[in-house]
Amino acid sequence: MKFSVMLLLLLLVVCQVDQGQACLNQEEAYRFTGAVCRLTYPAALVLNEKTTRVIEAAFQHAKYPSIEGEKSMMMFGKVTYGLHNLEIHNLSIGHSEVELRPGEGVGLVISNVSAVFNGTIKYGYGSWLVKVSQSVDFEIDAQIDLGINPKLYCGAGKVAADTSDCYLKFHKLQLILQGDREPGWLKRIFTDFVTFTVKVVIKSQICQEINNVANILADFIQHRAEQFLSDGNIGVDIGVTSAPVITSNYIESYHKGLAVYNNTKAVINASVFHPSQLTEHRMLYFWISDDVLNPLIAAAQLDGRFSINISGANLMDLFKADLSSEMPTTIKQILSSEAAVLTAWSVRVPQLWNAPDGTHVKAVAAIELSPGPPSSDTPPLYFETEVEVLVHTSYAEKKLILKAKALKITIDTVLQHQNAIMLEEALVNYLKEAVEKIGIPKVTSVLEPSLTALMDMQGLYLFDIINPEVLTQNGYVLIQMGFGFPHHLLVEFLKKTLV
Ligand SMILES: *[C@@H]1O[C@H](CO)[C@@H](O)[C@H](O)[C@H]1NC(C)=O
Ligand SMILES: *[C@@H]1O[C@H](CO)[C@@H](O)[C@H](O)[C@H]1NC(C)=O
Ligand SMILES: *[C@@H]1O[C@H](CO)[C@@H](O)[C@H](O)[C@H]1NC(C)=O
Ligand SMILES: *[C@@H]1O[C@H](CO)[C@@H](O)[C@H](O)[C@H]1NC(C)=O
Ligand SMILES: *[C@@H]1O[C@H](CO)[C@@H](O)[C@H](O)[C@H]1NC(C)=O
Ligand SMILES: *[C@@H]1O[C@H](CO)[C@@H](O)[C@H](O)[C@H]1NC(C)=O
Secondary structure (H helix, E strand, C coil): CCCCHHHHHHHHHHCCCCCCCCCECHHHHHHHCCEEEEEEHHHHHHHHCCHHHHHHHHHHHCCCCCEEEEEEECCCEEEEEEEEEEEEEEEEEEEEEEEEECCCEEEEEEEEEEEEEEEEEEEEEECCCCEEEEEEEEEEEEEEEEEECCEEEEECCEEEEECCCEEEEEEEEEEEEHHHCCCHHHHHHHHHHHHHHHHHHHHHHHHHHHHHHHHHHHHHHHHHHHHHCCECCEEEECCEEEEEEECCCEEEEEECCEEEECCEECCCCCCCCCHHHCCCCCCEEEEEEHHHHHHHHHHHHHCCCCEEEEEHHHHHHHCCCCCCCCCCHHHHHHHCCCCCEEEEEECCCCEEEEECCEEEEEEEEEEEEECCCCCCCCCCEEEEEEEEEEEEEEEECCEEEEEEEEEEEEEEEEEECCEECCCCHHHHHHHHHHHHHHHHHHHHHHHHHHHHHHHHHCCHHHCEEEEEEEEEECCEEEEEEEEECCHHHHHHHHHHHHC
16 A cells, blocks of 8 residues: 555644543544544545655755764774765655554555765774874765654544654665775775664664654644634634544544633533444545534624624615515615615524534524614614525535525514514515525625635645535534645745755
């Protein structure tokens, strides 16, 4: 199986840090799990394409320290030597292979890395009679296989990757002294212990650097993930509930998905999650419980997000909609004022539940249609409406699309001049139709670009998302997709942090 270190990094992204409860075993964790991320083998193939860039960066960015040592030689007494200004050139990387080891971790082999290291050797030897001190430039041609066996584990509420199992296998390590102007004896003496020393240094520097790059990249992406899930005062705790599961075809991570608002955190303890709800044929899956969405909606309501004012030409355009009921005189009078304003807000926290036929949302909205300045002759009209809609969500051409269909609309209170007015049938019918044909499309048309903008602000548009599907079932929504790894994101990262 071909795979990559990027997969790990992506995993680290989704699986972010949190204090919180100790990790539970999977079965126990399901009911506390609000969100799940499943990344399959085909996704790893895409990520694999980027592996070599990260490995190259690791090799090039590694600092190769000077090496100094001494060795006793029968003929020359003590020989001291130093390797200085070690640099790496002409790096090329063959290919990378990764396998998922069920229940264990990830195995990654980068094979046929060839590179030229060059630098200067200073050496000295001699007795109290003769002292020799020399300096010669050298090159080392190396061909290396690199293996990393990251272990994924769950500790302190986060998924962590331990990359300490890292090895380098040298197929070739050839020391070439500049011009070969020294006699063969020197080369022979040096070859053995210098190559040994160089191997040790390269190994430790490369492994250290891979760990370093992995951590920086994970932090970088994680930082984006944190931002992605927060807006203003509303945040989401996506700490893990359990260690990730690794099968031969996917890696799956389990998250809390708790909305955080105004110092209070949602509670999820009866999630309906079960792994059988996800398939394995798409690249990436996000499973999200209604228990994640409802507290977010509640937070948005408390944060005053569900309110809108419409006036001027926008208001006039709204009422140009073609309705079968005739516009009541009261409304005609209000709209005849140039300063007319429509204000709509959600009266209480809207409820959401997913079901096989789509996402149901039930909300109570208050609408005030006012001619403008209070002094005006025409009093404002106020009414409340309870609406249940069925929403189908999709994402295409980097835009979120909401298709909402009214299932039930009731007009509850109608007030004018703070007085309840007679619920004339004509007015009620008009308002119902207006809510359905003007109100609901208006709300979705406002939500679509603002939710898209919210996601784009965090860089969603950077990702190449392929044929995303949004599937709803009782109690949860499943978002599944293919994707292209954003090359520019990786380049941006490498530029910013390494160069
Ligand atoms: C790198 O490769 C180029 C072209 O193959 C060659 O001219 C150059 O000398 C090489 N550099 C080192 C340090 O070997
Ligand atoms: C390793 O890389 C070298 C140089 O790029 C190439 O000549 C050789 O065929 C490669 N070997 C394997 C096994 O990929
Ligand atoms: C190593 O190679 C580079 C590029 O070929 C050269 O600029 C540099 O001077 C070399 N370093 C030593 C110590 O020979
Ligand atoms: C935030 O919480 C405090 C105390 O719990 C409460 O007094 C305040 O009204 C809350 N603010 C909002 C916007 O909900
Ligand atoms: C789940 O959480 C709610 C709210 O905190 C609590 O009232 C209820 O007892 C909990 N149920 C279980 C089974 O822990
Ligand atoms: C709507 O207008 C009212 C009164 O002018 C104002 O208090 C409120 O903040 C406005 N709401 C929005 C969403 O602009």
